[in-house]
Amino acid sequence: MCCHPALSLSSQIALTLRAVGGLTTAEIARGFLVPEATMTRRISRAKQRIRNSGFPFAIPRGPERTERLAAVLHVLYLTFTEGYASTSGPSLQRVELSTEAIRLTRLVHRLLPEEPEVTGLLALMVLTDARREARTGPDGALIPMAEQDRSRWNTDYIDEGIALISAALPHGPTGPYQLQAAIAALHDEASSFETTDWPQILALYELLLQVSANPVVALNHAVAVAMVQGHEAGLQLLSGLAQEERIAEDHRFHAVRAHLLEMAGQPDAARAGYLDAAARTSSLPQQRYLHARAARLDAPPPCS
Template sequence: MTRGVAGSVEAVFREERGRLLATLVGQFGDLDLAEEVASDAVAAALERWPVDGVPGRPGAWLLTTARRKAVDRLRRDKAYAARIAVLQAEADRNDPVVRPTDDGDVPDERLRLFFTCCHPALPSEAQVALTLRCLAGLSTPEVARAFLVPAATMAQRIVRAKRKIKGARIPFRVPEADELPARLPGVLRVVYAIFTEGYAASAGPELVRGDLADEAIRLARILHRLLPQEREVTGLLALMLLVDARREARTGPDGQLVLLDEQDRSRWNRAFIEEGRSLVVTALRGGPPGPYALQAAIAAVHDEAADVATTDWPQVVALYDVLADVAPSPVVALNRAVAVAMRDGPAAGLELLDALATDERLRGYHLLPAARADLLRRLGRRAEATAAYEEALAVVGNGPERAYLERRAEETRGG
């Protein structure tokens, strides 16, 4: 088999996996069966496409082949077929109405799969793992690398999650309109968790996991096409685009961390910035803004500025004030304190950060002592800054961030 054909199968399968699995689960009501026959279809493609050529509609070819494989399996196993029929009947009762979409080539089944993977009955880590596995198309070893755990451990987690779906009879359906406000934030939280791990890896030798950030943006685009009327879906996509636009400028030639005030803004992705700004406008219209829309608005202010000095810090602080009312959290308070320091000076920001030092929710969060260290350094309080940098070094997991903190600690230690 040629490398080109194999690459074509892999590219098609990664792009079509969520669509393929969702359609198969919708028809047969079983995630394990769907995954097995999808893999069988890919194996058939690897065998047939080098001979027959890549079909004009490869996704349709895979779906047709997978359906035939599923029917063959069910014919051979009548007990399995009977159980699938019961599950399908239950699914039909739970979700008798198919929700229409604005784009006919994007099936509702993918939206159902989103809510199945992100069901609140599943542990949060299982929600992220299943979303990466089923909708982003990552293999189990790839998901394991994202979590920095052995592949066998991740395989067990995914198996347990799928057993939970079966055992708890978690329905494969889109929540009703009155359920959506309660369920959608969980889906968005999972997608954003994937993005944040990609944008700033919690551990490992690299600052950015571009594969995870790219998959999260792709998932957000799918959600936006399926739920274009949901403003927080729009806000999340805008936020990720506006933040990811800075990706190339966040690291130097040797992979070292480059902070916002030192970044070469000509390397920022202008297409992402323009798209994100347009989406922010939509997300902020039509009622009180949600937390993702507000965070996207803050990111837009940063992306619009020529440099840190000319950033509209009063507007950033004002947006954080609103965000703190809408979705209060210690991380929001920390980010607001940093913005206050840029607006009013390091002493004002340090006072706010010191008030957060006793918040147990920030224990082990290296950015709090790192932010304190930076403000102490700017105030000339070098011994205290060194101590704060060392506190941050005790809990940081990411290699480039650790190297940056070590350099700063050495500078303040040397006086």
């Protein structure tokens, strides 16, 4: 990714996602947790600045290299994320996007094998993509991690990812991609959902909050807290997070809250939460899954 002195870093990332990732403005906006209209204005202003500046794009040098590398990795991360969990449309995944993101990240890793965060991002991608085949049923329905057939996970990707993150962690400062990869490795190493090392995952999320505090990390941290300390502790964290506009309107926040309410024995509130989450996503598989969770709570309890 080349730099342009007329643009902010976020604007360059957005433009590159359009050009390289092939993402729509709506998809980019969801990645940045902003309204589509806001992202449309940002992209339009960025294009106008390029036209007015007269500056050519140039290969970054010196200290600017670190900043631009971070932008490249962020573009690749967002492209992979949209491919792995599509935010709109009829399919849960856009395999062509996640596959291309992995291919490009492998290329960056070959060029910069000494960069721990490049290695961490590649590890995160393959460890996450290892679960792809198990995430959907024959009809394309979403299968949550707790219910996935782990024999369908890609063991070659798991082995590769664990080797990559094991090599990266001892070298240099530990960045957010390395921490996320370490979390993914703990999920992938567990033989079942019940044997997952949630205390260690919680500790890693607390480190991640220190180096990369954002609403999505905070949401995942609340899930880890709920798994270790109980659903009430998780719900308490979500109450505070509800004041964060960037995540409060996201379907993931409402889906997590509904799940914790269900765990807490509050079916009516959980049902409303699942329906609220379904109304906030443009992904049809996500909508069907959330409606199914709500419908399950409508059913009478089995006779004892």
